[in-house]
Each structure stands twice: as C-alpha cells, then as structure tokens.
Amino acid sequence: MDAAIVLNDVTKQFPGSADVAVGHLSLSIATGTITVLVGPSGCGKTTVLRMVNRLVEPTSGQILVEGTDIRSQPVHELRRRLGYVIQQTGLFPHRTVADNIATVPGLLGWDKARTAARVTELAELVGLAPDLLDRYPAALSGGQQQRVGVARALAADPPVLLMDEPYSAVDPIVRHRLQDELLDLQQRLGKTIVLVTHDVDEALRLADRIAVVNVGGRLEQYDTPTNVLRQPASAFVEQFLGAERGLRRMGLLHVADVTPSGGAIVSPTDTPATARSAMAAANMTWVGVVDDGRLLGWVDGGDLNGQATVAEAELRPFTTVVQPATVLREALDVVVTSPMLAAAVIDPDGRYLGMITIDQISDGLR
Amino acid sequence: MSAIGEFIDYVTTAGNWTGPKGLLRLTVNQLLVSGIAVVVAAAIAVPAGLGFGHVRRGGLAAVSVANIGRALPSFAVLVLAFGVFSQAGRGLSIWPTAIALTLLAIPPMFTNTYTGVRGVDPRIRDAAAGVGMRRSQQLWKVEAPIALPLVMTGIRVSATQVVATATLGAWVGFQCLGTLIFEGFAQQNDGKIITGAVLVSVLTISIEVALSKLERRLSPWATTPSGGPVDEPPDPTLASPFHPGRPA
Amino acid sequence: MHKGALPGGEAMTKTMKSTTLLIVALLAALGLIASACSSDDTADAGTTQGPQIILGAQDFGESAILAEIYSQALADAGYDTRIQTLGGFRDISMGAFASGEINFAPEYVASLLEFLNDNAGTASGNLSTTLAELQTELEPLGLEALEPAPGVDTNAFVVTAETSERLGITKLSDLANLDSPIKLGGPADCETNPFCIPGLRSVYDVDLSGSFVGLDSGVVATALGNGEIDMAVLFSTDGRIASENWVLLEDDQNLLAADNIVPVVTAELIDAYGEAMAKVVNAVSQKLTTPVLIELNRQFDVDKQSARDIAAAWLADNPIG
Numbered sequence: 001m002d003a004a005i006v007l008n009d010v011t012k013q014f015p016g017s018a019d020v021a022v023g024h025l026s027l028s029i030a031t032g033t034i035t036v037l038v039g040p041s042g043c044g045k046t047t048v049l050r051m052v053n054r055l056v057e058p059t060s061g062q063i064l065v066e067g068t069d070i071r072s073q074p075v076h077e078l079r080r081r082l083g084y085v086i087q088q089t090g091l092f093p094h095r096t097v098a099d100n101i102a103t104v105p106g107l108l109g110w111d112k113a114r115t116a117a118r119v120t121e122l123a124e125l126v127g128l129a130p131d132l133l134d135r136y137p138a139a140l141s142g143g144q145q146q147r148v149g150v151a152r153a154l155a156a157d158p159p160v161l162l163m164d165e166p167y168s169a170v171d172p173i174v175r176h177r178l179q180d181e182l183l184d185l186q187q188r189l190g191k192t193i194v195l196v197t198h199d200v201d202e203a204l205r206l207a208d209r210i211a212v213v214n215v216g217g218r219l220e221q222y223d224t225p226t227n228v229l230r231q232p233a234s235a236f237v238e239q240f241l242g243a244e245r246g247l248r249r250m251g252l253l254h255v256a257d258v259t260p261s262g263g264a265i266v267s268p269t270d271t272p273a274t275a276r277s278a279m280a281a282a283n284m285t286w287v288g289v290v291d292d293g294r295l296l297g298w299v300d301g302g303d304l305n306g307q308a309t310v311a312e313a314e315l316r317p318f319t320t321v322v323q324p325a326t327v328l329r330e331a332l333d334v335v336v337t338s339p340m341l342a343a344a345v346i347d348p349d350g351r352y353l354g355m356i357t358i359d360q361i362s363d364g365l366r
Numbered sequence: 367m368s369a370i371g372e373f374i375d376y377v378t379t380a381g382n383w384t385g386p387k388g389l390l391r392l393t394v395n396q397l398l399v400s401g402i403a404v405v406v407a408a409a410i411a412v413p414a415g416l417g418f419g420h421v422r423r424g425g426l427a428a429v430s431v432a433n434i435g436r437a438l439p440s441f442a443v444l445v446l447a448f449g450v451f452s453q454a455g456r457g458l459s460i461w462p463t464a465i466a467l468t469l470l471a472i473p474p475m476f477t478n479t480y481t482g483v484r485g486v487d488p489r490i491r492d493a494a495a496g497v498g499m500r501r502s503q504q505l506w507k508v509e510a511p512i513a514l515p516l517v518m519t520g521i522r523v524s525a526t527q528v529v530a531t532a533t534l535g536a537w538v539g540f541q542c543l544g545t546l547i548f549e550g551f552a553q554q555n556d557g558k559i560i561t562g563a564v565l566v567s568v569l570t571i572s573i574e575v576a577l578s579k580l581e582r583r584l585s586p587w588a589t590t591p592s593g594g595p596v597d598e599p600p601d602p603t604l605a606s607p608f609h610p611g612r613p614a
Numbered sequence: 615m616h617k618g619a620l621p622g623g624e625a626m627t628k629t630m631k632s633t634t635l636l637i638v639a640l641l642a643a644l645g646l647i648a649s650a651c652s653s654d655d656t657a658d659a660g661t662t663q664g665p666q667i668i669l670g671a672q673d674f675g676e677s678a679i680l681a682e683i684y685s686q687a688l689a690d691a692g693y694d695t696r697i698q699t700l701g702g703f704r705d706i707s708m709g710a711f712a713s714g715e716i717n718f719a720p721e722y723v724a725s726l727l728e729f730l731n732d733n734a735g736t737a738s739g740n741l742s743t744t745l746a747e748l749q750t751e752l753e754p755l756g757l758e759a760l761e762p763a764p765g766v767d768t769n770a771f772v773v774t775a776e777t778s779e780r781l782g783i784t785k786l787s788d789l790a791n792l793d794s795p796i797k798l799g800g801p802a803d804c805e806t807n808p809f810c811i812p813g814l815r816s817v818y819d820v821d822l823s824g825s826f827v828g829l830d831s832g833v834v835a836t837a838l839g840n841g842e843i844d845m846a847v848l849f850s851t852d853g854r855i856a857s858e859n860w861v862l863l864e865d866d867q868n869l870l871a872a873d874n875i876v877p878v879v880t881a882e883l884i885d886a887y888g889e890a891m892a893k894v895v896n897a898v899s900q901k902l903t904t905p906v907l908i909e910l911n912r913q914f915d916v917d918k919q920s921a922r923d924i925a926a927a928w929l930a931d932n933p934i935g
C-alpha cells in the first residue's frame with residue numbers, strides 16, 4: 001500500500017511558547033484509508049492536520065503528500081488537493097449552500113454548467129435536499145451544515161480529506177448518521193481521510209488505523225482499532241481507551257472473526273442412541289438436527305423416547321441464530337440470553353456453519 | 367406669522383427655487399459637496415480598513431489616528447481648510463467644505479470597515495485559506511463581503527453626518543442649504559432659517575433611509591431569520607451504538 | 615462666530631420667538647453653536663454696600679475685554695462685581711437684563727437703538743441725537759446709558775494696501791468710479807443691513823449685491839488677506855487692520871452710524887450707587903478711543919492673550935482717577 005501522506009520527524013514549536021506542540025512526529029498514512037488522530041485536548045492533533053495543508057508551517061521536518069514535498073508547490077494549489085472540513089463547518093455565511101459547495105470549482109475556473117452539475121451531484125452524494133441549495137448557511141441545521149462542509153471539501157474531487165472534529169457540534173444521533181455516511185462515502189470514493197477527534201468511540205467506529213497522540217504530539221500507538229484495543233501499547237493508551245475495552249472490541253469484531261465449533265449435531269436418519277451418545281460427548285442435554293447442511297431444529301433426550309429415528313421425534317425450532325456479519329457484541333448478547341447458552345451460525349443462504357458459545361467468543365478475543 | 371406659515375410662504379414662492387441662490391441650486395450643492403466628501407472618504411477609508419483588518423495589525427493605532435478627525439470640531443476644521451485653500455486662492459470654492467467633510471467622514475467608515483474585517487470568524491478565515499484561496503481572494507471573496515454590512519453602516523453613518531454638517535459650508539462662502547440658515551439668522555428671516563433646517567433634515571433622513579435599504583439589499587444573508595433551523599429528526603433505525611454494516 | 619450680528623449689524627430685532635428657539639436648538643444639535651453659557655466669577659471682596667454688579671459679556675473678544683475692564687475698574691473702586699458670559703445674540707443680552715441675570719453691559723449706541731426700535735432707521739452718524747433716542751428707548755425698560763466712549767466700533771470697509779493703490783481707492787465715494795463692482799465679503803447680514811450694502815447703494819450709489827459673498831466673521835480677514843475678496847466688511851476696531859497694514863476706506867459721506875461704546879446699566883444700579891459708580895465708569899469710558907480698542911483687540915486676536923490679562927494690563931497702564 002503506498003502512502004498518501006508522510007510525516008518525517010516533524011516538529012512544531014509556536015513562537016513564544018516553551019513546549020513543542022508537536023515533537024519529532026513521523027507518520028505514514030496509507031492511500032484510501034481512514035486514519036483517525038485521537039488524543040486528549042491540546043495534544044497537538046489540530047496542529048498536525050494544519051501542518052499538512054500548511055495552515056501551520058512546521059518548525060522542522062518534512063511532509064510529503066502523494067510523494068511530493070508540500071513546500072515544492074504553491075500553497076493554494078496544495079490546499080485545493082486537500083479537502084478541509086472543520087468543526088462547526090466554517091461555511092461562508094454570505095454565500096448560499098450551492099455557492100459554498102461551488103467554492104473550489106470557482107477558484108479553479110470551471111464553467112457554469114460543469115459547476116452546477118457538480119453541485120447537484122455532491123448534494124445528492126452527501127444527502128442534501130435540493131431545496132436547501134438556495135439557502136444561506138444560517139438557515140441550516142447543524143447536521144445539514146456539516147454535510148455542506150463535506151460537499152464543499154469534496155467539490156474538486158481532492159484525493160485527500162482532512163477533517164478536524166467535524167462532528168463535535170452535532171447531537172449524538174446526527175453524529176452517528178453522519179459517521180455512517182462518511183464510511184459509506186469513503187467506500188464509494190476511496191478517499192484518503194485523516195480525521196481528528198478526541199472521541200474514542202468515534203475513532204474506533206471510523207478508523208482503519210488509529211493514531212493515539214499524547215501531549216506534545218507524541219505518537220503513543222498507531223494501529224488498527226482492534227489491535228489498539230487488544231494490545232494497548234502503553235499505560236497512556238490503555239487509560240485513554242477507558243473501561244470496557246473488551247466490549248468495545250466486540251463492537252468492532254464480527255461472528256466471522258471467531259471460529260464456531262461443529263456443535264452436537266445429528267442427521268434425521270440417525271438413531272436415538274447415536275443422538276444420546278453425541279449429547280454425552282458434548283456434555284449437553286440436547287442436540288441439533290442438520291440435514292444437507294441445513295439446521296432443521298433440535299431435540300432433547302425425552303423427545304427421543306420410543307422413536308426409531310431422530311426424524312420421528314418432534315423437532316423444536318432453533319431460535320438463537322446469528323450470521324457471520326453479526327457484530328460480536330450482539331452475538332454475545334444472543335448467546336448469554338439463550339436458554340442453551342449457544343447460538344447457531346447460519347449464513348445468508350441458510351447454510352449451517354456451526355455453533356458459538358462463550359468459549360468461542362472469548363477464544364476469538366484472544 | 368407662525369413658523370410653519372413662514373416656511374410654507376418661503377417654499378411656495380416660486381422665485382425662491384430658481385436662480386444661483388435658489389433652493390434647487392442650494393440643494394444640489396449640498397448634495398454635491400456631500401457626495402464628493404463621501405466618495406473621497408470611502409476611497410481612502412474603506413481600502414485602509416480592509417487592509418488593516420486583513421493583516422490584523424496596527425489597526426488600533428490607525429483607528430486612533432482616524433478618530434482625531436472626529437475629535438476636532440468640524441467648524442474648526444472647516445476654518446483651517448478655508449485658510450489653507452485660501453492661500454492658494456481657492457478658499458471660495460467647494461473644496462474647503464469638501465475636505466472638512468471628508469475628514470469628518472473617514473473615521474466611521476474606517477472604524478467600521480476595520481472592525482468588520484477584523485471580526486470575521488477565525489474559522490471562516492481558516493476555511494477560506496483551507497479551500498485554497500490566495501491572500502487576495504481571502505480578502506475579496508470572503509472577508510470583504512462578510513464585512514460589507516458594517517462597511518455599509520460606516521458609510522451610512524458618515525453620509526448622514528456629512529449631509530447634515532455640509533450646512534456649515536455657508537459660513538465660509540459655499541452656497542448650500544446652510545446659506546439659508548446662515549443668512550436667515552443674520553437677516554432675521556425665520557422663513558429662510560426653517561426652510562434650510564427642514565430641507566437639511568429631509569435630505570439627511572432620506573439618505574439614512576436609502577442607505578439602510580441599500581445595506582439590506584447588498585447583504586441578504588445578514589438578515590436571514592436566525593430562529594429557525596431545527597436539527598433533523600432522529601433516525602429510529604440507529605438503535606445500536608455500534609456500526610451495523612461495517613464489513614469484517 | 616455670531617459676532618457679525620452684533621455691533622455694526624442690526625442684530626436680532628425681534629425677541630426670540632419659539633420658532634427661532636427651535637432653530638437654535640436644531641443648530642445646536644448640528645454642532646453649529648458652541649454653547650458658551652458658563653459663568654465666570656470674579657471674587658473681589660467688595661467694600662461698598664449694595665447689589666452685586668453683574669456684567670454681561672458677549673462671545674466675542676471686544677465685548678469680553680470691555681466687560682473685564684469695567685469689572686476690574688469697579689472692583690478696584692471697591693464694588694462687588696462678577697462677569698456673566700452670554701451667547702452672541704442681542705436678544706440674549708437684553709433678555710438677561712430683563713431676567714436680572716445681568717445689570718451692566720458694554721453696548722454700542724446706534725446698533726442698540728436700531729435693535730430696540732425695530733430697525734426704524736433713526737440711528738445716524740450724529741452721536742448726541744442717536745444717544746438721546748437710545749435713552750428714550752431704554753427708559754421704559756428700566757435701563758440707562760452712561761456716557762459713551764469716544765471709541766467707535768462700526769462696520770469698516772477695508773481693502774489691502776495693494777488693492778487701494780492699484781484701484782486708486784481710499785474712500786467709499788471712490789467706489790462709484792470703478793468700472794466693475796469689486797468683490798465684497800462680510801457677515802451675511804450685510805445684504806440687508808442699512809449700514810452695509812443697502813447703505814452703500816443709497817448713500818454712495820454703488821451696488822455690490824451681485825458681487826457679495828457672505829462669510830463667517832472669523833474668515834473674512836483671511837479671505838481678504840489671500841485676495842479672495844477685494845473688500846471686506848470688518849469692525850473698525852479689528853486689530854488686524856493695524857497689524858496687516860490694511861486701508862480702512864474713509865466714510866466721506868457719513869453712511870455709518872454712531873456706534874460708540876456705551877455702558878448700559880439698570881436704573882436699580884444707579885439708584886443704589888449713584889454718581890460714585892458713574893464716575894468710575896465714565897472715567898474708564900473716556901479713555902476708550904478707537905485706536906485703544908484696535909490695540910486691545912489686536913492683543914486678543916493676534917497675540918491670543920486672555921481678555922482678563924489684557925484688561926488688567928491696560929488698567930495698570932491707565933489708572934483711573
């Protein structure tokens with residue numbers, strides 16, 4: 001994977017301040033991924049982001065965007081390739097929504113028709129109703145403003161999107177929706193996104209890779225969300241992630257990430273004796289009935305009394321079912337609330353893949 | 367005769383409206399000298415205010431300097447200007463009045479323009495730079511339009527002050543509506559005095575009203591109702607705090 | 615700046631009507647009138663028993679100087695005196711007499727007469743008849759004029775030495791010989807003042823109404839000095855006539871009125887102090903000649919000294935009695 005943005009030993013010391021805001025930071029951000037910078041207030045996250053688009057000039061070190069030093073080109077040209085979205089949007093209050101979105105095309109001298117088509121396209125992409133386009137930003141809700149901010153940043157199709165606490169000013173429900181939209185957008189457009197937040201959950205939700213930053217811009221850990229949760233690199237990271245690390249991780253993993261057991265199963269043609277020995281082997285009082293890769297139901301010992309084959313017994317329907325795409329945290333909920341303390345894993349085609357219990361889940365987290 | 371009677375008498379006498387000292391000519395002169403002063407002052411004060419506001423440095427000192435013009439009594443400035451122009455043989459012209467009024471007009475325009483640009487939300491300035499505007503584009507496409515309502519307020523305040531104060535020009539021989547008041551006092555002609563005062567007031571109020579309208583016309587965004595926007599309704603499908611569709 | 619409406623002018627003949635007050639209020643709002651209504655206390659310990667002598671001073675130099683001179687002379691003679699600063703209109707000073715705010719004011723014989731008789735035009739160049747008429751007008755008001763000073767402050771038609779030489783004019787009758795009317799600048803009342811343009815027309819047969827420009831009295835001299843006007847209407851006691859070496863055109867056909875300085879006092883003051891006070895005042899008035907006034911005004915206008923200092927110095931040099 002090639003790197004869209006590379007920071008080489010970058011330091012920033014603001015004039016008149018004793019401590020460095022960012023000290024000797026090196027970071028490589030892969031193309032087409034979402035990287036989230038997370039850390040406590042004042043640790044230098046914003047400074048890092050603003051050094052990339054040269055709103056802040058590093059004191060020392062080097063920054064490359066798509067392989068070229070950011071100082072080797074006119075600053076306004078650099079910035080037009082780096083979409084920038086900030087907290088509370090920074091929308092231009094004197095321009096309509098459409099004109100806000102058309103800002104960069106305007107700077108690039110696009111013709112009217114092309115600009116108008118692009119504005120319509122972007123409004124649809126970020127989920128803005130067309131009737132909002134003629135309004136001024138003051139007449140939009142916070143969530144709508146945030147969408148306009150994203151549309152404006154995307155207007156000239158920049159390969160990189162820099163986002164500084166884009167969702168901090170909207171309520172949690174809207175924030176969730178916007179986060180989903182961002183993930184969806186990134187799936188479709190494949191942008192390289194660098195996002196700054198101090199919200200751990202937001203970081204875990206959005207990131208392909210999380211950079212946990214400590215005061216002074218020190219990089220504590222740079223890894224995938226699950227790895228960061230599984231193995232915090234330092235006490236700082238561990239403390240920063242807070243309690244319920246296991247639960248948080250399960251929120252990121254899926255049933256497919258754990259290996260199900262085959263489970264105690266028999267076929268309808270098996271005898272009750274076979275079924276009883278399968279129960280005994282699994283130390284259970286019931287057994288699943290699978291025919292041709294499909295789970296038909298389950299029976300317990302009493303159901304089999306006086307029957308010639310398992311098929312003659314009355315099968316009970318299996319209600320605790322999960323899919324491979326089910327988030328592990330939900331699967332755990334299913335397992336612990338099921339009377340059998342197990343859930344069957346069934347793929348979308350109805351094929352039986354196995355059983356999971358607490359044991360499989362905890363193995364998966366290891 | 368009552369004041370209103372004398373006033374009506376004066377303005378209904380056709381001869382008072384025409385000729386070199388007629389009301390029409392005096393009104394035109396009052397507007398002309400005010401127009402010159404406002405245009406010249408705007409040409410100086412607005413660019414200066416934009417510049418200082420944009421670089422965000424030295425503005426306070428500049429505001430203080432500009433305000434010296436406000437601290438000086440207009441009449442004293444007028445007499446000084448008359449003396450200066452008189453030495454060049456141009457005292458009995460429109461210029462002493464125009465210059466004195468220009469000095470009067472500069473401070474409100476400069477201070478408002480400077481404050482307007484200086485007061486642009488730092489996030490908006492950031493956004494302007496961040497989308498890749500050059501410095502001049504940041505100023506002209508973002509800072510100046512956002513400051514426009516205040517710039518216009520400065521111009522309006524200056525213009526009304528100037529039109530009212532242009533009256534003083536009469537005292538240094540510039541024929542304007544003030545001449546009616548100047549002569550009216552010396553000649554005990556109440557009709558003249560009140561006509562001058564009424565016409566000056568009418569001009570001043572008209573200009574105030576016209577410029578207020580223009581101000582609103584030029585910045586429709588600044589008058590958008592502020593109460594309205596409601597955030598979108600919550601999406602009921604978002605029950606889980608974790609993202610449901612994240613691919614494994 | 616309303617000085618022009620006072621000595622040689624007609625000033626305001628009507629008492630201030632509500633309309634005029636309205637206009638004054640309007641102008642005040644426009645910043646045209648620098649309000650000058652503070653009181654100026656001269657706390658001399660008086661030895662003579664009786665009412666305090668309150669002198670009204672108008673808002674121009676000569677009036678302030680004269681008020682100071684009379685006040686200081688009276689104080690030296692043991693009277694309790696005080697100066698009340700007034701605005702520039704004669705309505706105000708006469709009103710101040712009526713309301714008891716002042717009981718003494720330096721005035722001008724002919725101008726005050728014309729003010730009191732509603733511009734009847736009876737004032738003339740003859741001092742004794744004009745003074746007699748003035749006393750007649752003052753009496754019903756409970757006022758009395760003391761002896762007038764020899765010094766006259768009247769309209770003066772002034773040209774620069776250069777203009778005088780070039781056009782060959784030294785007296786007002788010379789104006790009639792000019793090919794084209796010369797440009798005249800002066801206070802705005804000149805257009806209607808019988809001692810200005812109308813008087814020039816009737817007495818000297820020159821019509822300057824077409825070439826007249828009305829100016830604030832503070833800039834008339836400037837305009838003359840810079841050659842923007844050819845002839846200026848100033849006061850005969852204007853200090854700049856001497857300092858600039860200008861030529862005061864001779865009033866060879868007696869257009870101008872007897873605007874001698876005259877102290878006007880209330881009858882009440884005369885009753886209280888009688889001849890003793892009149893003697894002090896008259897002794898001062900006797901010494902106030904036109905050249906003296908020009909010099910005193912010069913110290914005020916050109917040297918920028920205060921009225922109080924000018925008066926004190928003059929009294930020191932010219933002790934009374």
Ligand SMILES: Nc1ncnc2c1ncn2[C@@H]1O[C@H](COP(=O)(O)OP(=O)(O)OP(=O)(O)O)[C@@H](O)[C@H]1O
Pocket residue numbers: 014015017021040041042043044045046047048198
């Ligand atoms: N323009 C500046 N001049 C001086 N110091 C600055 C400037 N900008 C930031 N700093 C300092 O640099 C440090 C890092 O600031 P930065 O804004 O990057 O933090 P942050 O991680 O974004 O914090 P937050 O989460 O509160 O936004 C802080 O100590 C801050 O005070």
Ligand SMILES: [Mg+2]
Pocket residue numbers: 045046047164
């Ligand atoms: Mg920040």
